[in-house]
Amino acid sequence: MESMVELRRLRKTFGPIVAVDQVSFTVGQGEVLGFLGPNGAGKSTTMKMITGFLTPTKGTVKVNGFDMQTQPLEAKKSLGYLPEGAPAYGEMTPLSFLVFIGEIRGFRGAELDRRVAETMEKVNLDGVAHQPIDTLSKGFKRRVGLAQAIVHDPVVLILDEPTDGLDPNQKHEVRGLIKTMAREKAIILSTHVLEEVHAVCTRAMIIAKGKVLTDGTPAELEARSRYHNAVILRLRGPLPDGVQAMLEGVPGVKKAEVIDEDKAEHEYRILPKDGQPIISAVSQCVHRQDWDVVELSVDRGHLDEVFRSLTIPAQALT
Amino acid sequence: MGRIGVIFKRELIGYFATPIAAVFIIIFLMLAGAFTFYLGDFFARGQADLISFFDFHPWLYLVLVPALAMRLWAEERRGGTIELLFTLPITLWEAVAGKFLAAWCFTGIALVLTFPTWVTVNILGEPDNGVILASYLGSFFMAGGFMAIGSCVSALTKNQVIAFVISVVVGLGFILSGYPMVLDVFSGWAPQFVLELISSFSFLTHFNALSRGVIDVRDLVYFLSLIGFWLFATALVLEWKKAE
Numbered sequence: 001m002e003s004m005v006e007l008r009r010l011r012k013t014f015g016p017i018v019a020v021d022q023v024s025f026t027v028g029q030g031e032v033l034g035f036l037g038p039n040g041a042g043k044s045t046t047m048k049m050i051t052g053f054l055t056p057t058k059g060t061v062k063v064n065g066f067d068m069q070t071q072p073l074e075a076k077k078s079l080g081y082l083p084e085g086a087p088a089y090g091e092m093t094p095l096s097f098l099v100f101i102g103e104i105r106g107f108r109g110a111e112l113d114r115r116v117a118e119t120m121e122k123v124n125l126d127g128v129a130h131q132p133i134d135t136l137s138k139g140f141k142r143r144v145g146l147a148q149a150i151v152h153d154p155v156v157l158i159l160d161e162p163t164d165g166l167d168p169n170q171k172h173e174v175r176g177l178i179k180t181m182a183r184e185k186a187i188i189l190s191t192h193v194l195e196e197v198h199a200v201c202t203r204a205m206i207i208a209k210g211k212v213l214t215d216g217t218p219a220e221l222e223a224r225s226r227y228h229n230a231v232i233l234r235l236r237g238p239l240p241d242g243v244q245a246m247l248e249g250v251p252g253v254k255k256a257e258v259i260d261e262d263k264a265e266h267e268y269r270i271l272p273k274d275g276q277p278i279i280s281a282v283s284q285c286v287h288r289q290d291w292d293v294v295e296l297s298v299d300r301g302h303l304d305e306v307f308r309s310l311t312i313p314a315q316a317l318t
Numbered sequence: 319m320g321r322i323g324v325i326f327k328r329e330l331i332g333y334f335a336t337p338i339a340a341v342f343i344i345i346f347l348m349l350a351g352a353f354t355f356y357l358g359d360f361f362a363r364g365q366a367d368l369i370s371f372f373d374f375h376p377w378l379y380l381v382l383v384p385a386l387a388m389r390l391w392a393e394e395r396r397g398g399t400i401e402l403l404f405t406l407p408i409t410l411w412e413a414v415a416g417k418f419l420a421a422w423c424f425t426g427i428a429l430v431l432t433f434p435t436w437v438t439v440n441i442l443g444e445p446d447n448g449v450i451l452a453s454y455l456g457s458f459f460m461a462g463g464f465m466a467i468g469s470c471v472s473a474l475t476k477n478q479v480i481a482f483v484i485s486v487v488v489g490l491g492f493i494l495s496g497y498p499m500v501l502d503v504f505s506g507w508a509p510q511f512v513l514e515l516i517s518s519f520s521f522l523t524h525f526n527a528l529s530r531g532v533i534d535v536r537d538l539v540y541f542l543s544l545i546g547f548w549l550f551a552t553a554l555v556l557e558w559k560k561a562e
Contacts, residue, residue, distance in 0.1 A: 053404050076406060081405045088399065103324040
């Protein structure tokens with residue numbers, strides 16, 4: 001896989017504060033890399049260095065093979081960037097703003113008109129083409145920001161919190177748009193929303209205190225959860241005593257926790273040893289006992305729990 | 319149209335898309351008129367020239383140009399668009415030049431709109447239109463000087479009020495640098511050539527030469543190099559502080 005974005009030992013300090021520390025990774029075509037991390041973890045700073053807004057204290061950034069320090073114009077031509085908060089010139093209309101960005105990026109005449117029209121259609125801006133951006137809702141402003149990032153069809157797309165502050169429908173729309181573009185581009189996005197990682201990312205990276213803590217597929221990340229491959233079992237009562245002990249006796253089971261217990265229903269979370277699959281063993285046990293099953297499901301793991309377990313110790317260190 | 323041209327066009331249209339253009343031009347024309355006819359005693363002087371008009375330009379620019387310049391970079395920074403601008407495939411210099419030229423051109427438009435004064439003096443008498451043309455040229459270049467100072471100060475801060483006040487003070491320094499008020503600060507301890515250097519920086523000296531009808535290349539070079547210096551400083555400041 002050809003690498004479209006390449007970071008090598010990237011470091012940024014602001015006075016005594018180390019914002020980004022020795023970050024190295026590559027992103028190839030077809031990858032959607034999700035940056036996760038607490039506020040102030042260095043996500044935005046890293047993105048600002050990839051896009052050439054900030055100069056790294058140390059290390060190099062290459063975009064589409066061009067070094068951001070020595071060939072900034074070529075590197076910047078290859079990328080589209082949605083900065084945090086989707087800034088735009090408020091007195092302009094989406095149409096005039098996109099024409100401006102298109103002109104800066106070197107398009108003229110019919111080519112410019114075609115690209116602007118296509119982009120407006122792609123992000124559904126046609127209805128507000130002639131309204132000043134200042135008067136638009138947050139969702140539309142975000143779409144204007146996305147539109148300016150993709151008007152030149154860049155091979156690399158950097159999106160800083162692309163769905164922040166949008167309502168669920170708008171989030172769904174933006175994610176759909178990212179997914180349709182994913183195949184032929186290399187995309188890096190940052191987010192606080194862990195479900196987003198599932199929805200759009202092929203790869204997730206957790207950053208805290210300027211360092212990369214984990215880097216893998218969303219599934220790999222979930223596998224680090226203590227709930228990975230745990231079984232959720234809901235039974236209709238009344239039940240004999242010792243159900244919990246019986247479940248813990250099933251081979252491969254480490255522990256059975258009671259989530260909820262009332263007269264009518266009993267809910268258990270059964271944790272495996274070393275994340276091994278235990279669903280078939282548990283289901284056999286349930287079958288043998290002839291319990292009245294309401295629900296039997298496998299937990300894939302909780303990203304938010306992995307996120308907390310990784311980032312809280314990192315923060316507590318200082 | 320190059321990239322400077324694209325930025326120039328966007329900026330200039332931007333002035334007219336907001337009330338800034340109307341407010342600035344109306345105030346500029348009103349004040350220019352009031353100064354000329356009341357303070358300058360245009361009629362009582364009985365002279366067919368525009369000296370009483372141009373004499374007040376340094377003072378008009380001192381207040382009005384910083385009002386225009388204060389938003390140049392402070393607003394980009396406040397709105398976050400600076401991040402957008404500097405991640406587009408343009409150089410720092412193109413952005414600085416494009417924005418400055420648009421602002422300068424805008425003051426030029428305001429200046430051109432004072433033409434009724436010129437028409438008036440031509441109806442009332444027979445002025446030396448060569449002198450008037452030279453004065454307009456000098457006035458325009460001086461406005462560029464004020465604008466370049468304002469551009470640099472605006473790059474220093476997110477706060478437009480601070481940008482305005484500092485630009486006015488620096489501009490005042492440049493107006494008065496040939497006068498005791500500024501020179502006294504240096505006289506007594508600085509060597510003579512420094513004093514001469516400082517007094518040679520005065521806007522008034524160079525503008526007055528031009529507005530007497532003497533188009534000396536040195537005066538134009540003075541204003542152009544002043545503009546170049548302050549724009550260079552703008553670029554340095556932006557490079558240094560753009561992330562803040």
